[in-house]
Amino acid sequence: MKSTFAIDLEKMSRTANVGIVVLFLLAGAAGHFASFYFHFLTVAFFLLVLLNVYWRHVQTSHALLANFGWLAQLRYIVESIGPELRQYLFASDTEERPFSRVKRAEVYRKAKGLDATAAFGSLLSYDRTELKLRHSFYPVDEDELEPFDVAIGASRQLDTTYHIRHPIMISAMSYGALGQNAVRALARGAKQAGATMNTGEGGHPKYHLMEGCDLIFQMGTAKFGVRTADGRLDEDKLAALAALDAIKMVEIKLSQGAKPGKGGLLPKEKITPEIAELRGVTMGQDVVSPAHHVECVDAESTVAFIGCVQRVSGLPTGIKFCLGRPDEFRALVQEMKRQGTVPDFITVDGGEGGTGAAPVSFLDEIGLPLFEALPLVHRILLDEGIRDRLAIFASGKLISAGKQLQAMSLGADVAYSARGFLLALGCIQALQCNQNTCPVGITTHQPELQRGLDIATKAQRVANYIEALHHDHVELLAAMGSSSARLLSEENVYAPSQGPVSWPVREPS
Amino acid sequence: MTHPKLTYLAQGVAALLLLTAATMKFVGDPGSVDLFERLGMEPVGRYGIAITELVAALLLLSPFAALGSVIAVAVMCGAIIAHVTQLGLVVNDDGGRLVAMLVVVLVCSVYVLISRRKQIPFVGDTL
Structure with a gap:
């Protein structure tokens, strides 16, 4: 079944690729006719357009970038910070490998000579999985x-x-x-x-x-x-x-x-x-x-x-x-x-x-x-x-x-x-x-x-x-x-x- | 394609010229003030650009030279837009020396940008 909210990535990226060119022209016009300050945007969009042309038409090693342009780069950026996000925010206390946060915390606690007790039960999946x-x-x-x-x-x-x-x-x-x-x-x-x-x-x-x-x-x-x-x-x-x-x-x-x-x-x-x-x-x-x-x-x-x-x-x-x-x-x-x-x-x-x-x-x-x-x-x-x-x-x-x-x-x-x-x-x-x-x-x-x-x-x-x-x-x-x-x-x-x-x-x- | 020694040379030249330009703007050199008045950016724009040039110059002399070169290229693009669209290539009867200096900085920072493109934050891996 096709979801109503399905995102057509191809269409979206085409819009995005044309969009930065349009924005570049708009900013240029505004810089020329309204205030020179708009040229800060002109320059930014100019560099982005150059980069996008390189990704879309010059380089051959990244298929995603060649097909979708700068929008695909967002994916690489998000992916590149994934390990940190997972470790700091999203990984549960017991699922990391090789040592889960619970196990690491236990060593830190021993090393610092802190209190040895915990309450309200084990945080590990106690039944039928471990020796x-x-x-x-x-x-x-x-x-x-x-x-x-x-x-x-x-x-x-x-x-x-x-x-x-x-x-x-x-x-x-x-x-x-x-x-x-x-x-x-x-x-x-x-x-x-x-x-x-x-x-x-x-x-x-x-x-x-x-x-x-x-x-x-x-x-x-x-x-x-x-x-x-x-x-x-x-x-x-x-x-x-x-x-x-x-x-x-x-x-x-x-x-x-x-x-x-x-x-x-x-x-x-x-x-x-x-x-x-x-x-x-x-x-x-x-x-x-x-x-x-x-x-x-x-x-x-x-x-x-x-x-x-x-x-x-x-x-x-x-x-x-x-x-x-x-x-x-x-x-x-x-x-x-x-x-x-x-x-x-x-x-x-x-x-x-x-x-x-x-x-x-x-x-x-x-x-x-x-x-x-x-x-x-x-x-x-x-x-x-x-x-x-x-x-x-x-x-x-x-x-x-x-x-x-x-x-x-x-x-x-x-x-x-x-x-x-x-x-x-x-x-x-x-x-x-x-x-x-x-x-x-x-x-x-x-x-x-x-x-x-x-x-x-x-x-x-x-x-x-x-x-x-x-x-x-x-x-x-x-x-x-x-x-x-x-x-x-x-x-x-x-x-x-x-x-x-x-x-x-x-x-x- | 690029040579490490030339890259360092380009970083040095670009940083030196950027520092000179930033100093002129900071001390309120009458020529600079005049240019920014004609752009309608006096004095906020002058100090803003001076700070940006200073940051770019310092980065070019640091391990983050790739980032510095991106900023330097951006500032120089802006300056070229200004000279081409409003100020003219010859300003204050300097025979085009200011614009020539600008092109030198642009060429140097583009050279650094190309040779250090892999080190640009976030997008470097794909270049």
């Missing part, structure tokens, strides 16, 4: 809880065995991805709270080391900071780094959730003398991170490489990956058993991506989500009998204590978060991490944008966030009637049948 924790009829007293302590490297009786004292660690974000102020604020906050921080794959962690917090050194596929000229492991450099007091563990990144199976490219324009020095690369040429470590071409060589890094560093050493095929992981675990080399921890990264810049096709379409991958990894390690020889770290949107405890129930020992800490630093989810234009000075190297990020203030927020999360952990654990996160199992999680995961959940019987 939930199960509480117990018999909560335990909070002072009966064991202090959080996960020992990494204990199964190999290492002198360097490292004890993780907080259930949440700062996940891998390199200097390069983050500006120096952001790195230092995170590191100082971690130091204040006694938490552990991952350096990311940015090479020698100069700014991380400045604040003296405990660090996990991450080695990406390009091995920045510990590479030879041809991208292999420089054992001397790794040994020298591992000897530093602040570096407690080494994480070999096999893949990451943002772009599993793909290497990054560091364009030569972004390689400053400082970056070249920290990462150990030469200036003036692009540096390609390979999709995998050159040493690791199959299960056998991968396990051998893990063993090599464990031997050279002398530190607890683990691997990080985003799970793709469980059968490949099982084969890798069997190879570990055959060679007698077991990593001290495994980091399971969710496939939906994080701070790392990645092609949209990789962010959106590849890699298992965390809550699918985590139980699979846990189960395979149990089946193969080496679960007790290593710890599992989980990462992927774990920005609240509830989500972290769900991950722990499904097999994780410790949770990692990166974006949670960015929010604690003041991230407003402008989604410009890859453009060097971060308006709050976190993922940018522009001094005038970093100016607003005060290290001391933000470090305190980071520490507050860690401590508030730990506080929530204690309260939730007590409510679940469990004296330690170690005792949690998947029976502590309720997974609705229409929920986000496919694995069968055992109902507690």
Whole structure:
């Protein structure tokens, strides 16, 4: 049925295109015969007519403008301010991605140390869509809880065995991805709270080391900071780094959730003398991170490489990956058993991506989500009998204590978060991490944008966030009637049948 | 098509001439006053145009040079209309020097406009 109020765009735009010419002539006449002031309009319409002629008859790349002229430009203008309008005015508090305003506000609240209560019910769609924790009829007293302590490297009786004292660690974000102020604020906050921080794959962690917090050194596929000229492991450099007091563990990144199976490219324009020095690369040429470590071409060589890094560093050493095929992981675990080399921890990264810049096709379409991958990894390690020889770290949107405890129930020992800490630093989810234009000075190297990020203030927020999360952990654990996160199992999680995961959940019987 | 160094040169020349013109209007140079009286725009129009020229000149020297060039082109178009329709090409016996200066500013700002067209707010993406 044709609506009575249907607008004939073609007719309207024809009127509009003729209209500005008429207006130009009218204004010109008025300027000439009435008052010269009318020529302000003459000039404006003259320029608009010129522009319109260009749009209609010269340019060929915009069909709408060629067909309809200046009226169509209004559409582009309105569309261009759409994201801001939606974020500020029209998006509801629970619908934004990756983090809704409700979730962000919760992190801000923790970081600022504000009141923790809300009233009149949950703002989330509570029923049948999300994982939930199960509480117990018999909560335990909070002072009966064991202090959080996960020992990494204990199964190999290492002198360097490292004890993780907080259930949440700062996940891998390199200097390069983050500006120096952001790195230092995170590191100082971690130091204040006694938490552990991952350096990311940015090479020698100069700014991380400045604040003296405990660090996990991450080695990406390009091995920045510990590479030879041809991208292999420089054992001397790794040994020298591992000897530093602040570096407690080494994480070999096999893949990451943002772009599993793909290497990054560091364009030569972004390689400053400082970056070249920290990462150990030469200036003036692009540096390609390979999709995998050159040493690791199959299960056998991968396990051998893990063993090599464990031997050279002398530190607890683990691997990080985003799970793709469980059968490949099982084969890798069997190879570990055959060679007698077991990593001290495994980091399971969710496939939906994080701070790392990645092609949209990789962010959106590849890699298992965390809550699918985590139980699979846990189960395979149990089946193969080496679960007790290593710890599992989980990462992927774990920005609240509830989500972290769900991950722990499904097999994780410790949770990692990166974006949670960015929010604690003041991230407003402008989604410009890859453009060097971060308006709050976190993922940018522009001094005038970093100016607003005060290290001391933000470090305190980071520490507050860690401590508030730990506080929530204690309260939730007590409510679940469990004296330690170690005792949690998947029976502590309720997974609705229409929920986000496919694995069968055992109902507690 | 355009050369970055030439663009900066054009910005500088246009801004300098615009600043000169704006100053003459601000201080009430008798020649300017006479012209604006003949247009029936004295003194509001004189100060208004002077402010517009000043803004255009400052923008031309800033990262927003594209916007500055649009304003400069507009002001120069207006001035050409004035000279062609009412004032004449030779004013105050200057042998056409004022109009020549005006054309120089126009050419320079059109050059800036073309080379920086992508940076024009809102419409730049389509040019």
